[in-house]
Amino acid sequence: MDFKKILFVNLSQKTAEMQLLPELTPYVGGVAMGVKLYALYKDYDPVVACVGPLNGYFPFASKTCFVVQNDGVMEDVYIGGGLSFRLKFAGLDAVVLAGAAGEDVILDITNDEVKFLSAQTDFGSLGLPGKKSVLHMEKGSLLLDGYFAFDLGIVEKKFRAKKLLGFSATGTKTSPIAESAKYMELFTEILAQKDLVSVQESTWPSCSGCPLGCDKSRIGETGGNILVHSLVACSYAENIYSNLGTVFACLDCLGYKCTHEQLEALPDLFTKTLKEIA
Amino acid sequence: MAKKLQVVNQASCIGCEMCVLECQQQLKLAGLEGSYIRILRNLKDGTKFIVSVDPKVDELNTKRIVKACPRDVFAELEADGL
Numbered sequence: 619m620d621f622k623k624i625l626f627v628n629l630s631q632k633t634a635e636m637q638l639l640p641e642l643t644p645y646v647g648g649v650a651m652g653v654k655l656y657a658l659y660k661d662y663d664p665v666v667a668c669v670g671p672l673n674g675y676f677p678f679a680s681k682t683c684f685v686v687q688n689d690g691v692m693e694d695v696y697i698g699g700g701l702s703f704r705l706k707f708a709g710l711d712a713v714v715l716a717g718a719a720g721e722d723v724i725l726d727i728t729n730d731e732v733k734f735l736s737a738q739t740d741f742g743s744l745g746l747p748g749k750k751s752v753l754h755m756e757k758g759s760l761l762l763d764g765y766f767a768f769d770l771g772i773v774e775k776k777f778r779a780k781k782l783l784g785f786s787a788t789g790t791k792t793s794p795i796a797e798s799a800k801y802m803e804l805f806t807e808i809l810a811q812k813d814l815v816s817v818q819e820s821t822w823p824s825c826s827g828c829p830l831g832c833d834k835s836r837i838g839e840t841g842g843n844i845l846v847h848s849l850v851a852c853s854y855a856e857n858i859y860s861n862l863g864t865v866f867a868c869l870d871c872l873g874y875k876c877t878h879e880q881l882e883a884l885p886d887l888f889t890k891t892l893k894e895i896a
Numbered sequence: 897m898a899k900k901l902q903v904v905n906q907a908s909c910i911g912c913e914m915c916v917l918e919c920q921q922q923l924k925l926a927g928l929e930g931s932y933i934r935i936l937r938n939l940k941d942g943t944k945f946i947v948s949v950d951p952k953v954d955e956l957n958t959k960r961i962v963k964a965c966p967r968d969v970f971a972e973l974e975a976d977g978l
Contacts, residue, residue, distance in 0.1 A: 674926055677914075700937070703913065707927045741939060748934030748948065763911075765942025792920075792927030802921060821967070823943055824912035829966035831910040 622651060622711040625730055628662075629780050630717035634732035645891075646876070647671050647711060648850040649694045650884050652685030653891045655714055656692065660895060662716035663687060665776045667705065670850035672868055673827070674706035675801070677809045678855035680825035681838060683847060688772045692892055694847060695773055696838035698825035699766035701751040702850060707789030718780040724754075725785035737783055744786035754784030765823045769837050800871045808864070814857040828852060844885045899972040901949060901958040908967040909945040911935050918964035922956045932956065 622642035627634045639658075645651040647670030655666045665686050672679035681696040682705065705713065708729045722737035726744045735744075741754045753762045760774050761767055768774070777784070795801050809829075812819070817832035824831040834854060842853045843860055851859040859865060862881055869876055915933045920926060928934075932953035936946040947969060953961070962970045 699942075700911070700913065700935075703928065707929070747936050748931070749928045751937075752939055754939070761942070763937045763942050764939040789927070790929045792925045792929050795921070795924050795926055798921075798924045805921070819966070821908070821910060823945075824910040826911070826913045827917065829910075829912050829914050831912065831966065 625710050625713045628716050629719040632734045636730040646848045648683045649847040650888045652683055656685050657891055657894045665715040668712040669702045669705045671874055672849045673702040678828050679851045680827040681850050681852055683850050684773050686776045693772050695768050695840045697762055697766050697768055698835045699762040700826040703826040704751045704787040704789040707791050709791045722781045722783050724783050728788040745788040750786050750788040752786045769840050797871050811858050815855045817854045844888050898975040900975050901953050902971050902973045903947045904971040905969045906947050909947050909969045911945045914964045915961050918961050
């Protein structure tokens with residue numbers, strides 16, 4: 619596997635830097651990587667936003683994972699919409715929002731560049747059309763792209779503590795699909811399994827990479843299957859993405875050289891990391 | 897007669913970007929940059945989307961783009977609009 623690319627944003631100092639962390643490779647992505655990042659930076663009490671290796675490539679791999687500590691308990695909460703595509707195509711595996719700003723701040727993230735903007739900034743003016751997602755505080759709740767939201771209010775509480783009013787994330791990077799024929803075959807195969815996704819197809823706004831438009835898309839899930847959430851697939855697609863063979867084939871075709879054993883070890887790695895934090 | 901991709905049902909768009917994925921897959925690319933279709937979101941009303949199509953999209957296999965959309969937002973029309 620490749621190095622994980624982490625955008626470390628220090629809100630206290632208004633600085634941002636890209637970090638390449640090879641030690642995160644065994645964590646695959648999503649929740650497993652998120653708790654490890656929290657462990658690495660726990661002195662900053664960060665909010666960690668993570669995607670997984672399949673986001674932007676495969677159907678139903680459509681969520682973004684947020685890892686936070688709430689009253690001493692590690693929590694993983696998810697949000698749908700288009701954010702996972704934007705972070706992935708910004709070339710990022712995770713954004714670490716560390717520390718707290720001195721005054722209310724808005725972030726404008728484009729790939730690995732971050733602008734720290736005043737509270738008066740119009741969110742609508744940020745980012746590039748079609749290539750951005752905007753997460754902003756409205757009436758005390760965080761709203762993504764004007765529709766999608768978190769459950770429980772935990773992320774909102776952390777954003778308020780950090781004086782972070784929201785951010786826009788824009789991704790403008792592209793990469794060639796190396797094994798295109800194999801990728802397309804897998805993509806089509808997974809898409810054809812939509813009946814395994816435990817939601818009803820409908821006409822609600824959908825998450826990027828999911829054609830189902832279900833009524834569950836608006837509020838993200840909390841907790842769940844470690845493998846599925848390390849890929850940051852939709853938890854309603856657990857019947858597809860808890861299949862190790864499918865996951866291995868997807869990762870292999872995208873060039874991630876992991877083993878079945880590494881994937882099987884993820885839940886233990888996750889638990890071990892939680893113990894480190896405790 | 898050449899076929900052109902037309903947006904015939906924008907109000908039905910659910911913002912899933914399966915059309916964007918299809919366009920990019922035909923170009924053997926992953927990413928949003930340079931896609932011939934963009935889905936624009938409305939921060940004030942996240943249930944509404946604008947489907948922005950570059951005329952270059954007709955260089956692609958438009959039949960596959962029509963099929964990729966779960967909400968029949970697109971149709972292939974004859975170049976004269978029929």
